[in-house]
Amino acid sequence: MAAAQEQREAERRDQERPAHLAWLSDGSAQITWHDAHESVFTPASLREQCPCATCQGTHGPPTTLVRQSRGGLPIVQTQRRREPSVQVKSASPVGSYAIRFVWGDGHDGGIYSFRYLRSICPCPVCEALRTPTKNAS
Ligand SMILES: [Zn+2]
Ligand SMILES: [Zn+2]
Secondary structure: OOHHHHHHHHHHHHHOOEEEEEEOOOOOEEEEEOOOOEEEEOHHHHHHOOOOHHHHHHOOOOEEEEEEOOOOOEEEEEEOOOOOOOOEEEEEEEOOOEEEEEEOOOOOOOEEEHHHHHHOOOOHHHHHHHOOOOOOO
């Protein structure tokens, strides 16, 4: 394996290893990663992205209705799903690779691997990385 590739591997491992997990006063979970990156997840966003099979079945883009108004302008209505139960009752480690959250409504099926959590980091930096660069022509 080339040295540069090894270096990248090591960086990727650091990105998927939390150094610290803290709960903020508003109930959000703050994960500090080994590469010093910080992710703050609100309970709502975590529940929204629960990776368990049950929730994945109900996830999906919000329903979008497009109607034609009288003036010919399309009206876009976005219907969000019902607010999920967003209270975190407890969080416990699963091995050394994931966290299981137990929610206020008793739901506990979601095992959030650190790799997954890092991949859904809501910060602007990660958001920008996930968004394909637009051509500014
Ligand atoms: Zn779930
Ligand atoms: Zn981030």
